[in-house]
Amino acid sequence: MSTSFRLPYGYRNAPAWPSLYWPFGPDFDPLNLVADIPHSLYYLQDIWRFTVIWSLLFSLAVYLPAGKKAERVFDAVCTHQPVVTGIWAFIMLARSRTLKWYVLVMIPFIFVLGGSIASFVIGSIMGVALAFVYNSGFFVMSTWIPFLWALIHILVVLVGSYSTITAIL
Template sequence: MVNWSTDSLTVPAGYETPPFPSLRWPTSNTFETYNYLYYKSDVWKFTLYWTMIMYAGFYGVAALWAALMGRKLVQGGITVGVYLAVGGAMAFLSGSIVGAILALVYSAGSFIMSTWIPFVWGVVQIFTLVMSSYSMSSIVL
């Protein structure tokens, strides 16, 4: 069982988990603790949140497009609901798995994580989803 409360890192005195999204550009001259995540649970949460935001955006646009093409109000509402439910379930599962793996890998290496890394992994997951939705991508790859 994974112990999410302790890490092998030494957390700076007075450190508080940065508020979501905390996408500040890390400067090379100063070490600011609000740009970094130290706890595994924070890495998991940030990755999960970004993944859910990315999936909601892409599945939301696809759901609206499908509803507009259907031209029936009831059918369009059901379509949007199904798209968002499936997208939400996929986002939760994917974000949880990737977040847990990132947290464990960074913790095993005693690394601290920039708040940008969970954002980037959310984008990577969406690009992978979009790329895998094309049937020709499996032939090219």
């Protein structure tokens, strides 16, 4: 994607993965932000990799608690009933539609697997699109850009999870 004539002098390869830095220290100079070679991304595969990794991490942080919540909701039918009706409800559900314990344990992993696959696909699309836009405009990409786009992606997923929001839109 990038060509060698566009790379700055002294650029060897992409920084190590997280490479999030805080440039606003006591010796802050806005002109140095343009030439921040150690914390910049130039190649398509580096931009894609940073975006996909951040998307996967944010999806794990959202889908694992959602899966645990779903597991508790399915399990609550049997355990959180009043004493008088709880035994009757437990017997009826045990006969008909109670999920086995191993199915309940699988629910968080199914949520995480589905969320990870979706985040990998969306992170890949975002990463390639970001690389095309930044490289076509000869812009320098900070390592914060993939982080912020992955955060935007997971916030859109969270907003879309509320049924009233999607019904209004």
